[in-house]
Amino acid sequence: MAGPEVAFGGIVLENTYTPIVATAPPPSGAIYIDAVAGVDADGVAGTDPAAPVKTPAFALFVSNSVAPAYYIRRTADAPYEPLTVSAYKKAVKGADSLTRKARAALVAKEKMAGNDAKRAAEAAAIVLPSVPDALLPAPVTIKIRAATAHRGQRVLVRGWVHRLRLQKGLAFLVLRDGTGFLQCVLAGDLANAGVTLGLTLESSVVVYGVLNAVPDGKAAPGGHELAADFYSIVGLAPGGDDAITNRVQESADPSILLDMRHLALRGETMSGIFKVRAALLRAFRRVYVDLGLLEVTPPCMVQTQVEGGSTLFDFNYYGEPAYLTQSSQLYLETCLPALGDVFCVQESFRAERSHTRRHLSEYTHVEAELAFITFDDLLLHIESLITKTVAYLLEEPEIAEIVAKLNPAFQPPKTPFRRMTYSSALEWLNEHGVPNEDGEQFKFGDDIAEAAERRMTDEINEPILLTHFPVEIKSFYMQKAPEDPRVTESVDVLMPNVGEIVGGSMRIYDLEELYAGFKREGIDPKPYYWFSDQRIYGTCPHGGYGLGTERILAWLLDRFTVRDCSLYPRFTGRCKP
Numbered sequence: 001m002a003g004p005e006v007a008f009g010g011i012v013l014e015n016t017y018t019p020i021v022a023t024a025p026p027p028s029g030a031i032y033i034d035a036v037a038g039v040d041a042d043g044v045a046g047t048d049p050a051a052p053v054k055t056p057a058f059a060l061f062v063s064n065s066v067a068p069a070y071y072i073r074r075t076a077d078a079p080y081e082p083l084t085v086s087a088y089k090k091a092v093k094g095a096d097s098l099t100r101k102a103r104a105a106l107v108a109k110e111k112m113a114g115n116d117a118k119r120a121a122e123a124a125a126i127v128l129p130s131v132p133d134a135l136l137p138a139p140v141t142i143k144i145r146a147a148t149a150h151r152g153q154r155v156l157v158r159g160w161v162h163r164l165r166l167q168k169g170l171a172f173l174v175l176r177d178g179t180g181f182l183q184c185v186l187a188g189d190l191a192n193a194g195v196t197l198g199l200t201l202e203s204s205v206v207v208y209g210v211l212n213a214v215p216d217g218k219a220a221p222g223g224h225e226l227a228a229d230f231y232s233i234v235g236l237a238p239g240g241d242d243a244i245t246n247r248v249q250e251s252a253d254p255s256i257l258l259d260m261r262h263l264a265l266r267g268e269t270m271s272g273i274f275k276v277r278a279a280l281l282r283a284f285r286r287v288y289v290d291l292g293l294l295e296v297t298p299p300c301m302v303q304t305q306v307e308g309g310s311t312l313f314d315f316n317y318y319g320e321p322a323y324l325t326q327s328s329q330l331y332l333e334t335c336l337p338a339l340g341d342v343f344c345v346q347e348s349f350r351a352e353r354s355h356t357r358r359h360l361s362e363y364t365h366v367e368a369e370l371a372f373i374t375f376d377d378l379l380l381h382i383e384s385l386i387t388k389t390v391a392y393l394l395e396e397p398e399i400a401e402i403v404a405k406l407n408p409a410f411q412p413p414k415t416p417f418r419r420m421t422y423s424s425a426l427e428w429l430n431e432h433g434v435p436n437e438d439g440e441q442f443k444f445g446d447d448i449a450e451a452a453e454r455r456m457t458d459e460i461n462e463p464i465l466l467t468h469f470p471v472e473i474k475s476f477y478m479q480k481a482p483e484d485p486r487v488t489e490s491v492d493v494l495m496p497n498v499g500e501i502v503g504g505s506m507r508i509y510d511l512e513e514l515y516a517g518f519k520r521e522g523i524d525p526k527p528y529y530w531f532s533d534q535r536i537y538g539t540c541p542h543g544g545y546g547l548g549t550e551r552i553l554a555w556l557l558d559r560f561t562v563r564d565c566s567l568y569p570r571f572t573g574r575c576k577p
Helices: 056-063 085-125 144-150 254-259 268-291 329-339 375-394 397-406 422-431 450-460 511-520 526-535 549-557
Strands: 006-008 011-013 031-034 070-073 154-167 170-176 181-187 204-213 224-235 313-317 320-324 342-349 362-371 418-421 464-467 484-488 490-495 499-507 542-548
Touching (some): 031 056, 056 070, 144 154, 144 181, 154 224, 170 204, 268 342, 268 362, 268 375, 268 397, 268 549, 329 342, 329 362, 329 526, 362 375, 375 490, 375 542, 397 549, 418 422, 422 450, 422 464, 450 490, 450 499, 499 549, 511 526, 542 549
Parallel strands (some): 031 070, 181 224, 418 464
Antiparallel strands (some): 006 011, 154 170, 154 204, 170 181, 204 224, 313 320, 342 362, 362 542, 464 490, 490 499, 499 542
16 A cells, blocks of 8 residues: 655654564664564654664654564563564554544644634734724723622723733633733624734733623623623733742742742732731721720830740831830730720731741731720630631621631631640640650640640640730739639630641739749849839739731641741741742
8 A cells, every 4th residue: 555655753754564583683774663662652763672663664664664673572681682573464454544643633623723824914904993992882991809899881991911811713811900810702803803802811901892791501700701892901911931930839839939929919819818807907996996906016126025035026217225025015005005805917027937837927916905804804805806807807708708718628617616724735635645845745834836736726626715824934924813823814716727826825014023034034023114114003914915917827828838828937047029
C-alpha cells in the first residue's frame, strides 16, 4: 500500500512498508523496543537502547519503516532480540493507523490555524465606537453591590475582569469591583472585535448596558447579568508569561505568595477573608455599644513594657529610648475613672522570634477594661462578647455566605463555655500522656506550650475558659486569687483548631501589691507613675482582656495560619511588601 508522504513533527511519514529482518549484533541506526519500560511519546526515537519505544507499531511509525533493524525485549531482565517477520507484519497495521491519525491531526491543525487567521483578520476589521450611543437612555452609575435594585435599567459599571470566556459571537466577563461580582455579556461586534479577543484577566474596564435577571436554568452572581451595549478598556493587564495566573498560583511556595500578596488579594478566598475581617470589627464595635463601652485610641509609641522586655521592638525617639506597644491595657486602665468602661482596636507589636502558625509580629488587638467587676463578671462578659459578635457577624448575608464557603463545618459557640482551671488542665494533659517541654509530666508552675494546649483544646473540641494560672508565669499586674495566692485571677479563651484567642485577668488594684509585682519582675516603677496613680486616686477592682483579631478569624474561617488573616503579615524575617 502506498500513499503520499506527510510531514509531522519534523518526521516524514510514508505509507510504504518493506519488512526488514534484523540480524545480531544490532547495526547502527537500529530501533529498540521495550514492552515494559519503553515509552511511545513524541521525541522518543528508540535509537538508544537506554531510551526505547514501547511498541513495534510506534517503532515503525517514528522510523518510517526504513530502520536497518528492530530489536525488542518483553521483560526487564531479558536481552534485546531481533523483531520477527510476523511481529513486523502485525506492527505494520498499527503504524499505518498512527500515520493516518498524524495526517488528520496535521490537517486539523492547519485548518484551525487558517480559521484563527481568518477570525483574527475579521476581528481586526471591526472598529468599535469610542463613545457610547447617545441615543440610548443615560446610564445610572452603580457599584455591583447595588445591582439588584437597578434591574431593567441601563447602568454603567466599572471594575476588573475576574473571569473571562470567549466564544464565536459571545463573550462572558465576570466583573469585580470589590463590592461584588457581575456577569457581563458582550454580543456581536462587541464580542468579535480584536480588542475583545485580546482582553485579559485583571484588565480594568467600563461597561454600559441593561441589567436583566438571568433566564431560568441559568446561573450568574447575584442572579442577574449585564447585556452590554458599550465597553472600554481602562487598563489592559498583561497576558502570556506575565499573566496574573502565572504570577500567582495557589500551589506556589507560601513565601512567593506572600511576595505577591498585592496580587493574591484579588482572589476570592483572600478577598473574602478581609470582607469577613471588616464585618468582624463592625460586630465587635456593635457589641461594645450594646454593652456601654466607649472606644478610645491609645498611643502605639511607648516607654513602658506590658508583657515582658524580651518581646519589645525598641527605637530611638528624639534621642530617648522608646518601644512599639505590646498592649494598650495600661492606658485603657487610666481611662476608667474618667470615661467608664472602655475598649480600643489598635495594632500591637511583639518581637517574639516565633515561627508558629498563630504568631505575628504585628497584629490587630481588640482590648477592653471594665471597672468595679468581679472575676466571674469578667468571664461572663468575655463569653457574651464572643457569642454576640459571631451572631451579629452572621446576620450579614454576604458574610455568612463567605463563612459557610470557607468553613462549612462552622457552628456558632454557645454559652456557657467550659471552665477549666490551670491545675485541672495539667491533670488532663498528664492523664492523656501529653508531656511538658522537657518531655516529662506536667507539674505546677510549668507553662503549657502551644502544642500541648492545642491538642487538649482540639480533643475537647469546644470553647474553654482556662483560668487561674500561677503567679510566676503571668504578668506583674495580675490580681492574685483570694482563695489561693499561688495563682492569679486570669483567663485564656481557647478555641478548637487555633488555641488561645483571648487573654485576660483581673488587675491588681492595691498599690503595695502592684509595687511587689514590679519588684518580682525587676521593673523600675518610676516610669509607671501615671499607672500607679490609678491605685492612689480612687482605686477599684477592675479587669480586662485582649483579643487577637487574626486568631479569631483563623477560627471562624478555618485558616491554617493567622498569616492568612493579616493584610500584609509581619513576622520573623518578613517586613515586605
